[in-house]
Amino acid sequence: MLGAMALLLAGLSAVWMLQGIGGGNRGFILGLRGTKLAALVTVATAIGVATILFQTVASNRVLTPSIMGFDALYVLLQTGLVVVLGGAGLAGLPPGPKFLSEIAVMTVLASLLFGTLLLRGARDVPRMILTGVILGVLFRSLSGFLGRILDPNEFAVVQSVSFASFNRVDATLLPWAAAITAAAVLAAWRLSARLDVLALGRDPAVSLGLAHRGMVLGVLGLVAVLVSVSTALVGPVPFFGLIVAGLAHGLMRSARHAALLPAAALSAAILLVGGQWLFERQLGQAATLSVVVEFAGGLFFLYLLLKGRIR
Amino acid sequence: MIQIQGVSHAIGGTPILHDITTTLPKGRLTALIGPNGAGKSTLLRLVGRLEPLQQGRITVAGHDVATTPTDRLARVMAILGQQTAIASRLRLAELVAFGRWPHHKGRPGPQDQAQVWLALKAFALTDLADRFLDEVSGGQAQRAHIAMAWAQDTDWMLLDEPLNNLDMSHARSLMARLRGLVDQGGRSVAIVVHEINYAAAWADHVIALKGGRVVAQGTAAEVLTEARLSELYETPIRVGTHQGRPLVLHHA
Ligand SMILES: Nc1ncnc2c1ncn2[C@@H]1O[C@H](COP(=O)(O)OP(=O)(O)O)[C@@H](O)[C@H]1O
Ligand SMILES: [Mg+2]
Numbered sequence: 301m302l303g304a305m306a307l308l309l310a311g312l313s314a315v316w317m318l319q320g321i322g323g324g325n326r327g328f329i330l331g332l333r334g335t336k337l338a339a340l341v342t343v344a345t346a347i348g349v350a351t352i353l354f355q356t357v358a359s360n361r362v363l364t365p366s367i368m369g370f371d372a373l374y375v376l377l378q379t380g381l382v383v384v385l386g387g388a389g390l391a392g393l394p395p396g397p398k399f400l401s402e403i404a405v406m407t408v409l410a411s412l413l414f415g416t417l418l419l420r421g422a423r424d425v426p427r428m429i430l431t432g433v434i435l436g437v438l439f440r441s442l443s444g445f446l447g448r449i450l451d452p453n454e455f456a457v458v459q460s461v462s463f464a465s466f467n468r469v470d471a472t473l474l475p476w477a478a479a480i481t482a483a484a485v486l487a488a489w490r491l492s493a494r495l496d497v498l499a500l501g502r503d504p505a506v507s508l509g510l511a512h513r514g515m516v517l518g519v520l521g522l523v524a525v526l527v528s529v530s531t532a533l534v535g536p537v538p539f540f541g542l543i544v545a546g547l548a549h550g551l552m553r554s555a556r557h558a559a560l561l562p563a564a565a566l567s568a569a570i571l572l573v574g575g576q577w578l579f580e581r582q583l584g585q586a587a588t589l590s591v592v593v594e595f596a597g598g599l600f601f602l603y604l605l606l607k608g609r610i611r
Numbered sequence: 612m613i614q615i616q617g618v619s620h621a622i623g624g625t626p627i628l629h630d631i632t633t634t635l636p637k638g639r640l641t642a643l644i645g646p647n648g649a650g651k652s653t654l655l656r657l658v659g660r661l662e663p664l665q666q667g668r669i670t671v672a673g674h675d676v677a678t679t680p681t682d683r684l685a686r687v688m689a690i691l692g693q694q695t696a697i698a699s700r701l702r703l704a705e706l707v708a709f710g711r712w713p714h715h716k717g718r719p720g721p722q723d724q725a726q727v728w729l730a731l732k733a734f735a736l737t738d739l740a741d742r743f744l745d746e747v748s749g750g751q752a753q754r755a756h757i758a759m760a761w762a763q764d765t766d767w768m769l770l771d772e773p774l775n776n777l778d779m780s781h782a783r784s785l786m787a788r789l790r791g792l793v794d795q796g797g798r799s800v801a802i803v804v805h806e807i808n809y810a811a812a813w814a815d816h817v818i819a820l821k822g823g824r825v826v827a828q829g830t831a832a833e834v835l836t837e838a839r840l841s842e843l844y845e846t847p848i849r850v851g852t853h854q855g856r857p858l859v860l861h862h863a
Contacts, residue, residue, distance in 0.1 A: 509685025
């Protein structure tokens, strides 16, 4: 199954890269397309893996990091930075180190906040959803408030991370983003056997000797890193992860993370690369992919809620 | 031996356990009894480090549960809580296989697979091994959970109301298996039981809790007397004997 998915992704990538490539400027076009492909695959991997990880710590299948407000936290962090340093000051910082330190702060904040939340009352799923939604609204309105006291030029800097778009990708961040994603995914992969135990729930995991607290905080840290990467590259996409995690569970029919993690990453990449190809090249409507993805994801979320599949 | 010294516990400001000091003897089958809300589950969860200890000290075979690394403890005792809901969607065989985790940490060897198979067989689950946990009856799922603890193959086994959902024949066969673990395997077992006659028929040692305090402890014959049980459950209870063991009659 994973092999077939990898083949499909390779095929799609080849079509994406080579379709209609003419004589002139070949190198330039390939470079442009390659950057975009790399960005899409990075984002897809980050979202797919982050969602599976988050659903495992939270012991349920309807939550995604974005629904719980992770990406809103990242946007708030960005806005805060613009307020403190000013748009120009921010632009003056070297992009790589700046990105790294943002991710570090985000990771600490998210582990503290969501760690407290999860280690307290993880059993109560409705309460978790409610808390997450409220946190998300809180972060978003704080960003909105900060945005208002900014002057319009500086606000434009913030706005680019606040709305989802698969078209505008910051090429300077891409190598950093790809490297960080690879490191986080590798870490998750190496934890996959322990993630299987974590997924049993707190009591069974503790009785099997898993250091539960440390594991929860560590996994939340990884989720924060991955969400920062995807939000920095394309903005918040709350429901996309839900589709991807649903697909991974449905296709694998196994609870083993060694299968779920690659399946989620691959299905996310197939959907994004395929979707972007369809909308950009075939329908000539590059901007709509994020809208369609979110619409479908939102419907899927409602379906899960209505079917009572909240675990 | 499990030693419990001066353990008190409160949840949300409400005291649940009051200064409990007792021991669970090694190489015996110990039954914890007492009315609903007596604190049996809380005490067992504290011993099994599912709940952090607030006050007092608990050692299991010499290991202090507050300071011993949790993965070390998992090779000394297996605990099955009263709430056994599992978050992930698993087949019965996969669930039972997790019992071997403390030993192989993610790399199961052939002897782990053999143990899992034995555990499945011991609880008559081989025919159901490939079924999903949410597609079997409550009693079958309960047996799978016990089989997981069994596969953990530890010196101590702590089970909170393991007879829940089990029919008479499976309940009896579980008690016989636990008895075998103690008598032939030299292991130690502690269970919380509600049906008092299971304690009467199978337990060596009985600890009676009420209102968060130990009100009686000793051999089954010492604790399961008319006076003690009537007081414990605040209802008149008659105790006869059958084949040399107490037989509790609560329909008198
Ligand atoms: N999470 C909790 N919050 C508040 N009170 C609790 C909680 N868990 C248990 N209790 C209370 O602690 C007491 C002991 O509970 P428990 O140990 O489960 O009793 P038992 O297993 O003997 O029936 C009961 O009075 C119960 O109401
Ligand atoms: Mg109980």
